[in-house]
Amino acid sequence: MNPAKLHRRRGICRMYPTLLDTKTGETVIADKYLWDRDFFWWSEGNGSCDCNRSIAMKNGSREELTEKFGDGMCVGCHRIIVIDIHGDLEGMTKAKIITKMNSEYPNMR
Numbered sequence: 001m002n003p004a005k006l007h008r009r010r011g012i013c014r015m016y017p018t019l020l021d022t023k024t025g026e027t028v029i030a031d032k033y034l035w036d037r038d039f040f041w042w043s044e045g046n047g048s049c050d051c052n053r054s055i056a057m058k059n060g061s062r063e064e065l066t067e068k069f070g071d072g073m074c075v076g077c078h079r080i081i082v083i084d085i086h087g088d089l090e091g092m093t094k095a096k097i098i099t100k101m102n103s104e105y106p107n108m109r
């Protein structure tokens with residue numbers, strides 16, 4: 001069974017993007033999250049900014065970002081954008097989803 005189907009069946013992963021850290025060039029498929037996540041989560045919810053997206057990165061960008069902006073504050077939308085999308089697309093096109101998920105990243109469009 002492919003990973004997307006398996007995750008969906010377990011109910012732990014519905015829609016998961018490939019993230020690009022535009023500062024380091026690192027890309028990660030964010031399929032290891034334990035949180036419930038869907039289109040809303042990534043486009044308008046907690047996954048819509050660098051705070052939670054940076055957790056997926058393996059190069060310590062989370063530490064770098066929180067050090068720069070301080071704990072407890074939103075670090076904003078500066079560097080970690082969605083470049084591909086997998087899983088349950090909720091009936092939308094990839095292009096529409098990716099555009100929406102990056103809509104708060106004005107310098108990245």
Ligand SMILES: [Zn+2]
Nearest residue numbers: 049051074075
């Ligand atoms: Zn944030």
